Each structure stands twice: as structure tokens, then as C-alpha cells.
Amino acid sequence: MTVKTRFAPSPTGYLHVGGARTALYSWLYAKSQGGEFVLRIEDTDIERSTQEAVDAILEGMKWMGLDWDEGPYYQTKRFDRYNEMVDQLLAEDKAYKCYASKELLDEIRAEQEANKEMARYDANHPKIVAVNEAATDGEPCVIRFRNPKEGTVVFEDQIRGRIEIANSQLDDLIIRRTDGSPTYNFCVVVDDWDMGITHVVRGEDHINNTPRQINIYQALGAPVPTFAHCAMILGDDGAKLSKRHGAVSVMQYRDEGYLPNALNNYLVRLGWSHGDQEIFSPEEMIEFFSLDGISKSASAFNTDKLLWLNNHYIKTSEPEYVAKYLQWHLDAQEISLANGPAITDVIALVGERCNTLIEVAQQSRYFYEDFSEFEAGAAKKHLRGVAKGPLELALSKIEALTEWSTENLHGVIEAVCAELEIGMGKIGMPLRVAVTGGGQSPSVDAVMQLIGQERVIARIKMALAFIAEREANA
Incomplete structure (x- = not known):
């Protein structure tokens, strides 16, 4: 079996640190196994998806050096395929039409909460049954997946071990909206099947989606991938990493003068270990990476350690490598290299003292101007x-x-x-x-x-x- 992983961001924002680490882990696992890495843009949220975000994701991936073997695929270009599979499930009675309005569902949910019942969709609720029986063809409706009512969903998470969820806790999720557009949980299953994905490495926020998706894989007769759910990244203060910690975009780290190898080295150690080793070349990351080396515990982002790593890479990398990424900062500071020494000689001289490429550029100016x-x-x-x-x-x-x-x-x-x-x-x-x-x-x-x-x-x-x-x- 050829290992095949994927990174599947939603283009509703930039490539942030958590997404970048997920992409790195997924990429490293594919490379470590001699497999393939797929990039997929999950843009079914048409209202919030933007081309600017797509461009930022692609730019971030390229800057980090995470090249993909296939893609980028775009879900919005695959709607015909998803609808074909929805129609197949309808024909096999593994999905059904539901005409209940949002207002009715909100009313039922309020009743359930008042009765201290679990708030969930119930296809057998009398009000829902009455609406569906009274509906006529042509009325707006959603398509719901007929989730099994008995038994459990069990999967062996490569990071967290055995996870078991009772089907009674899962409701009949919507797989196609009233406007005809398919939904996230359904699209990813069809995509993973069609693209031959064998391993899904993603954040722990997707654990609740996994049993629902496994039931859809099985309903379609598709092979179920192996899952690995990574713990979240926290800020220095122990809170979930967010914009207030400076975690806006991977490209922000480029702008602040970090080298890709330094950021990748930092991110790989943010939840994964190989003995006590701290410094990893790109080749060593691929050689040593394994899913069972990923911790179940959340990791705290430490900017001081990232700075230390960046200084290490500026000092020890080939000057030609540093020069490749320094040029952006020289341009930003309007420093021309036309009149002066080879920039690689300057890097070799001043790099020892610099934590960022911004500092290298600043300390290069007097050599040229x-x-x-x-x-x-x-x-x-x-x-x-x-x-x-x-x-x-x-x-x-x-x-x-x-x-x-x-x-x-x-x-x-x-x-x-x-x-x-x-x-x-x-x-x-x-x-x-x-x-x-x-x-x-x-x-x-x-x-x-x-x-x-x-x-x-x-x-x-x-x-x-x-x-x-x-x-x-x-």
C-alpha cells in the first residue's frame, strides 16, 4: 500500500500556525513512508472563502517548502461528483429528504432542552414526521444521511488510541443543503475515497466529525483511512493560540525575519519528539518522523525558543540558503547590492550576531551604502x-x-x-x-x-x- 496523506485547509483565512503544523506533520509522514502528499482546498463555504486566502495558503506552503504531489484540488469544482454520490445514497435508502424548516428544528431543540433531553435531530419526532409526510416534490428540502441507530463506531487513533462512539449519540447529519450544495462532512469522505487517502492527520477539533465520516465511508463502500488527531497549540499564557499571541499567518513569520527551516524545526518539535534531539535538518525530519512520536498533550508556543532556533539557522546554514530568504528583506528595506561585496560574505560575517533576517538586512546596509x-x-x-x-x-x-x-x-x-x-x-x-x-x-x-x-x-x-x-x- 502506498501511503497517501492530505492537507485540506478551508480558504476562509490565512495559513496559521496550527494549520501549518498539521500540514508539516502530514507532509512528513508521507515523505517518511515514501508516499504521496495531496493539497486540497475545501472551499464549500462559498460565502466565507476568498481567493486572497487561497493565495495566502499556497504562498505559505511554498515558503515552508511543503511541496505537494497532487493538487491543489478545489471542492467547488467537484459538486457534480458529490451530488452523484448523494443520489446514490438516496437510491439505496441510506439518505432521505427532510422538509423541516430551521424554525421548526429550533422549536424542537428548545423543547428538548426544556425537558433536559439531549438536543439533537430526531427523524421520528412527530412534528418532523408530519412535515415530511405533508411535503410534495419540488418543495425545498435538505438531504440527510441515515446514520445507523444501533452499535458503535470504533477507530484506532494513531495518537490517542482506541476511540469508541455510540451511534445513538450521532444524528442524521445534512449532506446536501436546500440550495443543492453538499456539506463538509460528506465532501471530505468522497474526496478522501476518490483521492486514495490512506492517512488523515488533522487537529483534535475534528474528532467529533470522525465517527460521522466513518459511517459515511462505510455506507459508500469506501475504505476507511487511518486517523491521527493532533492536540492543540497553546500560547505562552496557556490559552488557546490566537491572534492576540501574534499567530496570524505563517507569512507573518517570513515578514518578521524567520527562515523556513527554523520555523519547520520549531513546529515539528511542537508536539513531536525523537529522543532529546532539538535540531533537525529537513532530511532528518523526514527520516525520523513517525505518528507514534506525536504527543497527546497540548503544546505551548514559545517565541524565545523560536528566536533561538532562527539564530542557530542563520549562523549555521549555508550563506546561499540564507541569502535566498534575505533578499525579500533587503528589498523591503530598499538596500541595493549593486555596489558592495557578495551578500554571502556579509551574511557569513554578520549572521552570528543576528536573531532575524530583518537584523541581517539592517546590519548589511553600511556595506553597500x-x-x-x-x-x-x-x-x-x-x-x-x-x-x-x-x-x-x-x-x-x-x-x-x-x-x-x-x-x-x-x-x-x-x-x-x-x-x-x-x-x-x-x-x-x-x-x-x-x-x-x-x-x-x-x-x-x-x-x-x-x-x-x-x-x-x-x-x-x-x-x-x-x-x-x-x-x-x-
């Missing part, structure tokens, strides 16, 4: 009269260099310290402010090497002019 002003605090502290002599000596030695290398620039700094008998900070910090415009950067010799000799000379001269003006105004 000249500036006309120094950071006020750094200039006040380090571009003073006492720095004039060290900077002038460093400038003369830098101008004389015939081979521009980090080693030679380090030698210049050491020579200035030796000749003037000063500590490294007396020349290192003024140089840093002079060539970067601020007081924070990686090793200044490596920074100068990437900025280039001509620009370094011009910036030191600008710093000396700043000091001269400062002294003149003192």
Missing part, C-alpha cells in the same frame, strides 16, 4: 579629539596597503597600538564608528576588508573632519 551622519551616541563617545592621532596614523597605513586583506588590516591596527602605545579599544572603536557609522559591528578588520579600501579611506577622512569640526565648535 555610504552615510552622511554618524550614530549620535557612538560619535559622541568615540569620535573625540583623543581619537584623531590614532585615526590619522591608521589612515596613512591603510592608504599605503597594496594588498587588501583582513590579515593586513589587523596588522595595521596592531601597528597603530604599538607605535602610539595605546590599547586596542583606543583605535578599534573609533575605526568601527568611522567605517560603519555606529558602535556595533563584527570584527572591524573583517568589516573593512568587505567594505573595500576606497570606501574605508573616504569614511575615515569623514570621521576626521567630524572630529575637527567638533573641536572647532568646542
